Amino acid sequence: MKKTMIWILLVIMMSGCSGLSTRQKNAATGAAVGGVAGAVLTGGSSFGTVGGAAIGGVIGHGVDSAVKRK
Template sequence: MNKTIAGVLLVLMLSGCSGLSTRQKNAATGAAIGGVAGAVLTGGSSLGTVGGAAIGGVIGHGVDSVGKRK
């Protein structure tokens, strides 16, 4: 049941991203993926989930700027 709620919340959260820039969308996606990865790697630990989301958000935010460098 928790996975269903998380999935519904993720869909609702990402549907609100239509007005965001590419960098902001990448940060939000990175945070979502990082949060899931952190939860999986730490066995559902809250600290692992939050830490993964924070790291994923930072990485996702940086993805856009890497592609524009020449």
């Protein structure tokens, strides 16, 4: 039941991203992945989660720029 609720919330949250630009979507995805990675690497610390999300967002935002330069 818990996994089902998580998936439902994820689908609802992602449907709100339909109006975002590619750069904004990349930044949001990077922040989400970075937040999870930061939480895993630091054992769930708030600082690690927020730091990972911030770094992931910056990297995700820059991915669009790097791809366009090629």
